[in-house]
Amino acid sequence: MSNKSVWSRLPLHLFLIAAVALLAYSNSFHVPFIFDDEGSIVTNNVIKDLHRFLYDDGYIYNPRRFLGYLTVALNYRFGALDVTGYHVVNLAIHIGTGVLSYLLARLTLSTPALTREGEAGDASWFIPLFAALLFVAHPVQTQAVTYVIQRLASLAALFFVASIASYAKARLLQEETGRPFALKPLSFYILALAAAGCAMKTKEIAFTLPFVVVLYEFMFFRMTAVKKLLFLLPVALTVLIVPLSLLGTNKPIGQIISDVTAATRVDSELSRLDYLFTQFPVLATYLRLLVVPVRQNLDYDFPVYHSLASLPVLFSLLLLLVLFGAALVLWYRSRAPQAEPELRLISFGILWFFITIAVESSVIPIADVIFEHRVYLPSVGAFIALAALFSLCFKGGISRSAVATAGVVVLALTATTFVRNLVWGSELSLWGDTALKSPNKARPHYNLALALEKSGRLDESLQEALIATRLSPKEAPPFNLIGTIFGKKGDYDQAIASLSQAVKLDPTLAEAQVNLGDAYRLKRMLPQAMDQYQAAMKQRPTDASIYHKIGVTFALQQNLPKAAVFFQCAASLDPATPQYRLDLMRAKAGAQGQ
Structure with a gap:
């Protein structure tokens, strides 16, 4: 295939990427706010005044994720709580990241390391397109796209990929012109730095970006050590943005160390070692989802492991070591003259996956050990590797049968994503699906109870809330919900008993104090009602x-x-x-x- 014909296909490729994404998410525009959307958007007063957000509260609210929340504030400014606008922006971000993944793969196939090792041929258009279509069509992305507040993950990924692609373009222009400080390469280099900064002020997962740039330079370009240092140093310095955002200013060194320790625990009681052991099976689950996307779950009931000797931990670690070793072997083999360009692409994609997943799947304990949106950025590398592997299976060129097979795969993934978005269609369907898949975890049952209570199905809601209290008897919110349901039924004695338990378990839960006050007031126990209201007022002045x-x-x-x-x-x-x-x-x- 000639270069001219490849370039003539570019508009078609971009159209296909956008069309597949739109088809896969065409039924997601009315998915309601759920889960963390409530606190981050619906009841978050910080995002409801754009002027205050920009000039007062916005940066203080979350300096590490300022840009992500800025987009939410803009959504609210132009559409208030109309959920459609939020989903339109999320889908636009997803399509943008898919297009940038396509461009990154395409630029990579033009780098000196790959063009030197042999003509890419049909792979020069097939691998980028197939990788991008896998990315936008795959159902594992639904949590990062359909779940509104996980825009923070998808937007950070967009800036991340934009930075790497801009760096690749800058380096290619430098190679072509031989003038590293010419206007065009310098412009793309500055764009790469700007995108890196934006990624790191959107979500902390961008911390790994400089490491991926170093990997990219090492794998695909040739340069003297001095020049490498010159070009990589400014990018490497962006690694400081996330730690500096985590730290308070004008604090003694002891307090700063304490801040770092707290910030890298993210509300988890797990030890760092237990979290690490657990992440080996978690990573194996992410890889399984990328290959066989079945049994997806918003809220996994994932076991915590405490020993490397546990069989799931040991087998998962062996799988990861084999995959990592394969990446190194493929890189070594790709150095041979006339080696297939796919070898190095596969190696790069695997290493991208391991590097970018490291922030959330290593030794930094996070309250929830697994969430599907965490694989969104790592999947960029994984899908490039899978597309390259598919291309490698057709060494004689990409035949019609190969294109047809790839098309069937993309269509199947698109249909699966569409079906998965049907589950996201309402709180009842989503939490019903989650409670079915995590029957021994309290949170799905509690959220299902909330959804049932909102829809007026009080008896069913009560049953789910009681299951939640049985599974997690020290959590106050389910008792608060049970008390609310009894109050709606007019059984104020039962309501007072349940709400009193909620307040006992969590004296700072203002909602339970208000509800208990309401129950006392309706029982005409006015002094007791006043006590609860005044306690709630201290929590919510x-x-x-x-x-x-x-x-x-x-x-x-x-x-x-x-x-x-x-x-x-x-x-x-x-x-x-x-x-x-x-x-x-x-x-x-x-x-x-x-």
């Missing part, structure tokens, strides 16, 4: 609804002057709610009548 409930309680006690004070506070905090102003006027009128 800017929550207008709590001030209103205190005002209602004072009104029931015939203390209208005090009721008016709290109604005034509620109306000041939330002037958009007319009920607060109406009750304020009534209390003032009643107080004057007294």
Whole structure:
């Protein structure tokens, strides 16, 4: 295939990537906010005022993920809580990352190491296209794309791949012109640095980017050691962005060390060694999902391992060592004259996977040991390796049968993604699927109970909440939900018992305190209600609804002057709610009548 014909196919390739992604996610635009979306978007006041976000609260809220949350704030500015706009942006990011993966693979096949080792032939268009189509069509990506707040992972991946692709383009231009500081290569080099910075201010997974750049330079370009240092040093320095974002300023060294330790634990009680042992089977699961995407689960009930001698740990470690060893062997073989370019691409893709997964699957304990969105960035390398391996199986050239086989694979993955997005279609279907696959984990049952309660199916919700309390008896939220359900049923004694247990388990759970106050108020136990409301007010001093409930309680006690004070506070905090102003006027009128 001539170069001219390859270039003439570029628009078609980009169209195919976008079309496949759109088809796979065409039923995802109305998937509701779920799970962490609630705290990160729905009830997150920080993202609801764009001016305050940009000039006041935004950077303080999460300096490590400022750019990711900025895009969420922009979504809210233009569409409030209309979920469609968020999904449109997520899909656009996914398509963009797919296109950049295509361009990166295409540029890589033009690097000196591969062109020297032999003509790529049909592989020069087939490998990039197949890799990109695998990336956008694969159902393992649904959690990073359909789950709104996991935009942080997909957006970081977009900037990450953009940085590597820009670096590759800069280096190719330098090789062609022989002038490293000419305008065009320098422009792409600066773009690579800018994209690296953006990736690292979107999510911490971008910490590995400089290591991938070093790997890329080592595997695909030839340069003297001095020049390598000159070009790699600025990129290498970007590795400091994430640690500096983690640390507070103007703190003593002991406090800084403490901050680093806390920041690299991410709310987990696991020891670093136990987390590492557990990650070996987790990585094996990610690899299995990439090859055979079945039994996907939003919330895995994954066992924690405490010994290297455990068979799942040992077998998984052996698998990973074999894969890593294969990458090194393939790299060594690719150095031979006239070696197939696919060998080095496969090696690079495998090493990309291991490097980019290291932040979340190594010795840094994270509360949840496995989540599918964590494989989004590593999958870029994995799919390049798989596409190259597929191409290697057709050494005589990419035949029509090979293209047809690849097409069938992509269509099958697209259909599987579409079906998986049907599961994401509602909270009931998603948490029902999750509870079925993780029957011994409390969180899926609790979230299913919440979804059932929202839909008015109180008896079913109660059963799921009771399962959650049985599986995790020290967690307060399920008891809070049980109390809420009994309250809706009018059984205030049972409600008070369950809500009291919730408050006992977590005295800082303001929602449970408010609900307990409501139950006491409806039982006309007004002093007890007042105690709970005031305790909740200390937890949420800017929550207008709590001030209103205190005002209602004072009104029931015939203390209208005090009721008016709290109604005034509620109306000041939330002037958009007319009920607060109406009750304020009534209390003032009643107080004057007294």
